[in-house]
Amino acid sequence: MAGKQADIEESLTFTPKFGADGLITAVATDAKSGDVLMVGHMNEEALRKTIASGEVWYYSRSRKALWKKGETSGHVQRVVEVRIDCDQDALWLKVEQQGAGACHTGRRSCFYRVVPLGKSSAAALEFRDAEKRFDPAKVYK
Amino acid sequence: MAGKQADIEESLTFTPKFGADGLITAVATDAKSGDVLMVGHMNEEALRKTIASGEVWYYSRSRKALWKKGETSGHVQRVVEVRIDCDQDALWLKVEQQGAGACHTGRRSCFYRVVPLGKSSAAALEFRDAEKRFDPAKVYK
Numbered sequence: 001m002a003g004k005q006a007d008i009e010e011s012l013t014f015t016p017k018f019g020a021d022g023l024i025t026a027v028a029t030d031a032k033s034g035d036v037l038m039v040g041h042m043n044e045e046a047l048r049k050t051i052a053s054g055e056v057w058y059y060s061r062s063r064k065a066l067w068k069k070g071e072t073s074g075h076v077q078r079v080v081e082v083r084i085d086c087d088q089d090a091l092w093l094k095v096e097q098q099g100a101g102a103c104h105t106g107r108r109s110c111f112y113r114v115v116p117l118g119k120s121s122a123a124a125l126e127f128r129d130a131e132k133r134f135d136p137a138k139v140y141k
Numbered sequence: 142m143a144g145k146q147a148d149i150e151e152s153l154t155f156t157p158k159f160g161a162d163g164l165i166t167a168v169a170t171d172a173k174s175g176d177v178l179m180v181g182h183m184n185e186e187a188l189r190k191t192i193a194s195g196e197v198w199y200y201s202r203s204r205k206a207l208w209k210k211g212e213t214s215g216h217v218q219r220v221v222e223v224r225i226d227c228d229q230d231a232l233w234l235k236v237e238q239q240g241a242g243a244c245h246t247g248r249r250s251c252f253y254r255v256v257p258l259g260k261s262s263a264a265a266l267e268f269r270d271a272e273k274r275f276d277p278a279k280v281y282k
Contacts, residue, residue, distance in 0.1 A: 083252040084252070
C-alpha cells in the first residue's frame with residue numbers, strides 16, 4: 001500500500017476528502033436506536049460549523065446553499081459523536097433528533113420504504129415506519 | 142410541491158436515482174448493533190445483483206469495477222433489509238456482516254476514528270472501536 005493511503009487510514013490527522021463537487025457524504029443515525037435518519041452532504045463550511053457548534057449543518061445540492069438542519073422546522077440534530085471512515089471520504093453522525101422527525105415528508109427517518117428482496121428491481125416498495133409525525137405543510141410554511 | 146417530487150416521495154414505485162456518475166450511495170449498517178459499517182456506492186448492476194441475491198455488491202470508484210463484498214476476504218454482507226430514502230437517491234442496507242469485519246484495514250467498521258467536537262477542524266482524531274479483527278496482509282494476498 002502506498003504511504004499516502006496508509007497515512008489517511010491509520011493517521012489521527014483529520015484530512016476529510018471532499019469530492020469534485022466540494023462535498024462529503026454524511027450519514028446521520030439516531031444515537032439511541034441506531035436507525036439511519038438521513039444521508040446528507042456537507043461542504044467544508046458545513047462540516048466546520050457542525051464540529052464547532054455541535055448541531056448539524058448540511059449543504060443542499062438542490063438549493064445550492066448551506067443549511068442548518070432544523071432552521072425552519074425546529075427539528076435540529078444535536079451531535080453526539082462524529083466519526084470519519086477509513087479513506088476519510090464519508091462521515092457518520094450519531095445525533096439526537098430534536099422535534100418530530102428528520103424527514104421533510106413528516107417521517108422520523110427519510111428511509112420509510114423497503115425494497116423487496118429476491119424480486120426484480122421493478123417490484124413495488126413497501127412502506128415501513130412510514131407514519132407521519134408532523135404535517136410538512138404546517139412546519140414548512 | 143411539484144407532482145413529480147411527490148410521486149418520488151410518496152409512491153411505491155422504485156425509481157432509484159443514480160448520479161451523473163451512474164452511482165447511488167449505499168450505507169451498510171450492522172442489523173443487530175445499528176453501527177454503520179461502511180458507505181459504498183452501487184451502479185444499476187450492483188443494485189440489481191444485491192436485490193436478486195441477498196448479498197451485497199458495490200461498484201468500486203477507485204477500481205472502476207463491480208465488486209461483490211467479500212469476494213476476496215470472504216467477509217460477505219448478507220442483506221436483512223434494503224430501504225430507500227425520500228428522494229430515492231440513497232440506500233440503507235441492514236446487513237449481517239460475515240467474517241471478522243467490513244473494513245479492508247481489518248476493523249469491524251470503516252468508522253474507527255472520532256472527530257472531536259467543539260474544537261477546530263485541525264484537532265487530532267481519536268481511535269474508537271479501532272481494534273484490528275483480522276490481518277489485511279493475510280486476507281488480501
